Amino acid sequence: MTTLFARPESMSERITHYCPGCTHGVIHRLVGEAIDELGIADRSVGIAPVGCSVLIYNYYNIDFQEAPHGRAPALATGAKRARPDLIVFTYQGDGDLASIGTNEIIHAANRGEKITTVFVNNAIYGMTGGQMAPTSMPGQVTTTSPRGRDPALAGFPMRMCEMLSTLRTPAYIVRGSVHTPQLAVQTKQAIRRAFELQMEKRCFTFVEVLSTCPTNWGMTPTKSLRWLQDNMLPYYPLGVFKDPDQQERGDGQVPTPWRDSDAK
Amino acid sequence: MAKKLMKGNEAIGEAAIQAGCRNYFAYPITPQSEVAEYLSRRMPEVLGNFVQAESELGAANMVFGAAATGELVFTTSSSPGISLMAEAISYIAGAQLPAVFVNIVRGGPGLGGILPAQSDYFQATKGGGHGDYRLLVLAPATVQEAVDLMMLSFQLANKYRNPVMILGDGMIGQMMEPVEFDPPPPMHGLPPKDTWATTGAKGRKRNIAHSLFLDPEALENNNHVLAAKYEQWQKDEIRYATYNLDNNPKLLVVAYGTMARICSTAIDELKQQGVEVGLFRPISLYPFPSAAICECARKIGKVISIEMSMGQMVEDVQAAVGHDIHVDFFGRAGGIVPSPDEVVQALKARLQA
């Protein structure tokens, strides 16, 4: 008998502090597996955000820096420019990247910093107790939108992949999800490609991953997977928005499907 | 190296390069944009990194990221920009990383003005950001001194693993003076980088550059570690200069930076009129040379603090001197630089009182 599936070596044995069913755990593992498979653990530096994953450094055996809220892309810029041989990645949530940190991520993307950003989009602020995020859906009830998010007052949710892909600088921008095992595997492949592009010193890489927050959405983990599928997927389409290998596309807003056979 | 006529801002940039710094991230703001302009040309010449950040927030956090990898890095800004950097400075101090910040002070508060001032004394010496930390603050009075202190600051930052601030003002930044670049102080005897820098955990225990300690006792311990460093500064890093204290002066002027130079011209003028006044010029604003000021003040009996602000250092001078001698204050705000004549009038008024 062979072990077909086990803990990646770049990850530590600590049991996470995340809620039961929180897909942060899945995404952490996908990043850990990618780092292991590419053999870059001993030159990787992760940059932790402020949010539920503030303690992400407890779950890996690699070097980490802890950034102020929203500033991880700036830290990554400084670290990567000072030490281009290191593989630098940030791991950020909705508040960190799409609220306080929009300026930092847009400029890191625009400058084409050779870093990798993993953006965990769960449409809510987890750590601080379930407030509305810039990515929360219209009508979604949160602690700061108790009658549901009203687009007339709070605007519509922000689609970071679409926004960043309007920039002229080449980048690899992809949105994945982890609400089914198949999509989790595809997201892992996207994360892996993002790290590979960084190893080749090609471009800025950005992987948005739709995920669940059962605690603050107020539902069981399995119900959360369905809620994501029914409510978030139509608004946040999956796929590759920008790839350095592609020619410039006129309709840059339409993502490439995962496989050509998925195209309509 | 021969003496070269250089603008203060450019000299500061060149001093960093001479000290071996190859990373500079900044955002333009008057009156220090010339540092970025100079280094945007010079850094690539020495194969260094220059990035014009999206804001001071970005610049300060890029400094954080680079400092955590153990490389020499610095940034410059002016008062409103330094306010934006306060968050990152607090984090860098909490994470015990070496970095150099240069504040070319302009008039405030708010958007203020673009002319020189000394109104960031509180911000620099009392921390600026949140939490129990201090910055090692050095105040040059000439462009040459700015160059020398810049070179020293990298060594001090790495020696103590703490951010260091050079408090200049718009005058130092903008004026041109002849400068000479001596070899930088040696960078040996510093804590080994393997124990703290995030350079990839190959063959060693991994490092985390962090300031989060959720366990209250661990956080208290971190604060004690920082406090021990600041205690050490009180012993080893006090710097000051004096002028005309030997001729039995009737009044002690305490001033720093450009203001001190103006005061020394005023003192020379009064000397010609037969009046002796002494000058105490703190160079390290934190740690503040309290004991030395107290000693001088008690011998002379009359003290006045002169600053280009509404009165900030005067509070520290008063605390150093004790409450039985009242420390007077003279200053101008708004970016107005007092002329030597104005200072002479103020000193005469104090002597008569």
Next chain:
Amino acid sequence: MPSIHVDRDRCKGCELCNDACPQGIIGMSKQINVKGYFYAEVTDPGRCIGCMLCAVMCPDLAIAVHGTAVQYRLYDYFQPQQP
């Protein structure tokens, strides 16, 4: 014969593995683990096909999957070190 092993004390009882298993052979125990969660356990080990979907969905690295060497070449997921 493929099989999975659930680390009882890592499991937080989220039931994502129950949902993911195409054979429907993972359920929750009636016992609690050291943290007070009802942990996942396999109800019919004979029907495990080693697809690893349970392990893919587990957020807590609580599931290890064992199988024969032939099976992992069918699923380009886990690439163990080449000897």
